[in-house]
Amino acid sequence: MHFGFLTIYWRDMIRFVRFRTLLVSSLVQPALWMAFFGIAMSASFNRLTPDVPPIPGVPPIGYLTFMAAGVIAMTTLFTSLFGGMVLLFDKNWGLLREVMASPLPRDHVIFGIALSGMTKSFIQALIIMVFGMLLGAEFFRGYSAGQVAISVLGILLFVGIFSLGFLFLSAAIAISLESPEGMQGIMTLLTMPIFFASNALYPVNAFPPVLQAVSIGNPLTHLVNGIRYFAIGDRYQAIGVLYTTTPSGLLFSLSVLVVFGLAMFGLAWWRFQRAVVT
């Protein structure tokens, strides 16, 4: 067994710890989303929802709780998509050459970067969870300590697999490009549709059928499903819409993420085999 990827992991984490600004800035955005968008929108949604007859026997949840799960997912998406960017800098400013000239198998570079990206996503997800709850998101309502622990692990499982997929994608893009500017452009192009064609901030029922279909194929939707299942429950109503998640639905969401992750790993592996760094 070759643990070369741990070397790449170690090095990326050194940078992460050394440059805490990276962590802080990546947390500011979700904090702002929740503090402004979340609180503002929950005020308006909460004013609207009394007009919608509540579905009897289903616990209602506030908008902030609903969207906090989406914000965790969104942050994971952003962080993961940018996680491969370090490769681009390493490529242009040297370190990747040293790595490519070393006996380290190339897939270990992918694993190392993905693993450190996943670690960062875990840290962020946990911080946002706590921050959201401080702002008033009602996660884990009525759960016992044991249930909370299991739910947190469940959330991290979904966050982890999802982030691996997008980190692989990000690594594949970074190794294929020459400039950080180009990567920035592609990322913006990717994040917009992924983010808005998902159930992160609003229900998808009202979407036109085409968009609904897109959102079903969208990994972000499935990550949000997973987070809401574990953080809120399998049956609740929000913004007048009934949400139920069956165990098989949850399993389906997980499978979509796994399949996406494997496909993206394939893509990254292929790009790395052909990469020339001089």
Added chain:
Amino acid sequence: MAGEIIKVSGLVHRYGDFEAVRGISFAVEQGEVFSFLGPNGAGKSTAINVLTTLLRIQHGSARVAGFDVATEPARVRESIGIVFQEVTLDRDMTCWEILEFHGCLYRMPYGERRKRIEELLAVVELDAKRDTLTKHLSGGMKRRLEIARGLMTRPKVLFLDEPTIGLDPQTRRRMWDYIKAVNEEGTTIFLTTHYMDEADQLSDRISIIDHGQIIATGRGWDLKNRLAEDVIYLETSDNGRSKEIVGAMDGVTEVKEKTNGFVALVNQDGTHLLPRIMDEIRGQGIRIVTVNLKKPSMDDVFVHFTGRNLRDERAERPSAAIARAGRR
């Protein structure tokens, strides 16, 4: 185990339509210091990149440390160390971390790795800077750190692509000493340079490379002797006529015009020939202003074999080289 540790034949490398390396063949003996001497754009780095498996080999064959670069690149990588032409240090890691990272990449066992880092930090005199981020190192320190990194794994072959570019003369000399010391411990060294003195002082054998081709190969003195035994420089009151006189003399192989005088390449001991040349010129009533006798330099050799100066003198002053290395 003596023998050929690098064996290249018919190596061609193209970037698109442009042929950067045009069919070179050479061999490097185990334990040697071997240099590629050539001007900017000669194809030195391209050749190194192929030998170190960073570029896939296109045509021809190359074996390094007993392994074929085309079919066993991983084995080649395990056996070599590289110091790249450009700085390849993470600006935000410390000296110690750079070496630790490298040792881990090559799967050096913990104890050996840590011991080696200490040794090397001492050798390149960066002990005091072990916890300094590399962005806070001077250019020479960075270069020393990179050389230390290249030596971490005790490679069989160490590739040095212009190892002393942008260093001050004193540091360059120290680098040469390190490189020699490393070589004495048994590491074969393949280096590229466009500094004559570097090729001359450091290497056992030199290949002069230009426009992607090897023009001449040999030991420094051998190349110089092939050119001439001695070089005589003269300034006289009538350079045109003196040139003719000298050119016709026995033992003079070539006469070349210079700004205020001319040089004669001679194939016998110049100390005996020079008085005869002077008598001959004076005999014609020409006054001699300046005389100089010297052994051919690598510069002379280079001009001879390539028909041009190694580098554009103005563009490649040391300060320009430093600016270039700093900008990277």
